Each structure stands twice: as C-alpha cells, then as structure tokens.
Amino acid sequence: MALNNTFDARLQQETAVGAGAQILLLSLIGTAIGMGVAGWLTGLGFAFATWAVLSRALHRSRLSSFGPANRVTLGRATLVGGVTALVADSFQSAPPVTLLVGLTAVALLLDGVDGKVARRTGTSSALGARFDMEVDAFLILVLSVYVAMQLGPWVLLIGSMRYAFVAAARVAPWLNAPLPPSFARKTVAAIQGVCLLLAGAELLPHAANLAVVLLALGSLVWSFGRDVLWLWRNSRPSAAAATAAPAAAAEEASAEPRLLELAAR
Numbered sequence: 001m002a003l004n005n006t007f008d009a010r011l012q013q014e015t016a017v018g019a020g021a022q023i024l025l026l027s028l029i030g031t032a033i034g035m036g037v038a039g040w041l042t043g044l045g046f047a048f049a050t051w052a053v054l055s056r057a058l059h060r061s062r063l064s065s066f067g068p069a070n071r072v073t074l075g076r077a078t079l080v081g082g083v084t085a086l087v088a089d090s091f092q093s094a095p096p097v098t099l100l101v102g103l104t105a106v107a108l109l110l111d112g113v114d115g116k117v118a119r120r121t122g123t124s125s126a127l128g129a130r131f132d133m134e135v136d137a138f139l140i141l142v143l144s145v146y147v148a149m150q151l152g153p154w155v156l157l158i159g160s161m162r163y164a165f166v167a168a169a170r171v172a173p174w175l176n177a178p179l180p181p182s183f184a185r186k187t188v189a190a191i192q193g194v195c196l197l198l199a200g201a202e203l204l205p206h207a208a209n210l211a212v213v214l215l216a217l218g219s220l221v222w223s224f225g226r227d228v229l230w231l232w233r234n235s236r237p238s239a240a241a242a243t244a245a246p247a248a249a250a251e252e253a254s255a256e257p258r259l260l261e262l263a264a265r
Helices: 002-033 037-061 068-089 097-109 113-121 126-151 153-171 183-201 206-264
Strands: none
Touching: 002 037, 002 068, 002 097, 037 068, 037 126, 068 097, 068 113, 068 126, 097 126, 097 183, 113 126, 126 153, 126 183, 126 206, 153 183, 153 206, 183 206
C-alpha cells in the first residue's frame, strides 16, 4: 500500500509540473502580446481541466510511472493550451498569427513522437493512447473555431465530428466496438491539422483556403462514414447471435420434457 501511495504521489507531481509549465507559457504569452481576460481565463481553465482529468485517470490506471511518452504528450498539451488561449483572445483583439501558427506547428510536428517513444521504451499503455488522442482532438476543435471566424461556422463540423461520434456511441453502443488499424484513418486525421493550420495562417487567397478546408472536411466525412459502416456491418452478426441465443435456449428447454417422455415409454 505504501509503495502504491509513493507511485501515486510521483504521478501527481508529474501532472502538477505540467500545470506549472502551462501557467508559465501563458505568462510568457501574456507578457509578449498583452493577452486579455478571455485568453487568460480560457488558458487557466484548460490547465486546471487537464491537471484534474489526467490526475484522476492516472490514479485509476494504477501506472507505476508516468513514462517518457506521456511527458511528450503533456508537452504537446501545454502547447495546445497556449493555442487555446490565443484563439479565445482573438475574439477580443487581432491574434498574433505568427505565434499561433508557431505553437500549432510544433504541436503537430510532435504528434506521433510520443507513440514512437512509447514503442521504443516499451511504455505503451491504453491511458497514453487515450491521452494522445484527446490532445489531438481538442487541438483540431480549437483550430476549427479559429478558422470558422474566417470561413464560416460550417468549419466547426471538423472539430465537432469526433465528439458527435462519442455522443452517438452512448446511444448506439455498437459504435464502441474496436476498429481495425487503418493507415488511411491516420492519414486523414493528420490532414485535418495541416489543412486548418494552413488556412489559419492566411498565406493563401480566400478561395484557396476554402478549398483546403473543404478537402479536410470531405476526407473526414469519408473516414468517419467508412468506419461507421464497418461497425454497423460487424454489429449485425453479433445482434443476430444475441437474439438467436435465447430462442435456442427456449427451444432446448421445451424439448427436454418431450425427451423425458419418450424415454419413459
């Protein structure tokens, strides 16, 4: 018990360091650009939420160490917190596009590094994979909000699609079934961040930005549609088997008295 408490305390220290790094980054950004109240509150809210959720997940996972891969992901989460604060601040004043693009680019470049580190060090875990996925999803959501201010609210479909899928899975549990590995799915996921970053950088004409984001949305709809179709098709045999099992049991139960009667004769 004492050993478990020691491991848990060390893990909590890791998350506390992450929260401290997030506050430090916000302080540097705030000093550099004079960030407003909205940016500060959003950034601090992100830091607190990340610390609270990650601390609880680590406590429940019973991991013996935080691991180098999770440290990389936590660093990416810190950058995402900075991007989130800048996007929130952009509702009140013109955003520092160069800084926003820089933080986002580094966060995107580090995507995949944590996975490689986990495999090379033998520290892969379900928590690490989920942590990485949630950081990616939230970054895409924040970038969607930012680009939507330029191209229209329809861009929010990109950032909200994954969360809509999770919500739908609560109503239709068959959506929770594991999917087979797919290189196409990983490629489409990577495209989202690159396309949104390119549009947010405002380096291309409006029409070109529109085409890039439409490409991202179209590929995402295709990817989600393909996965949902696969899950639906593979859920049908299971549903049929679940329906057939009670019927077979009832038939067997009704046949037993007849067999006993024949044996008595």
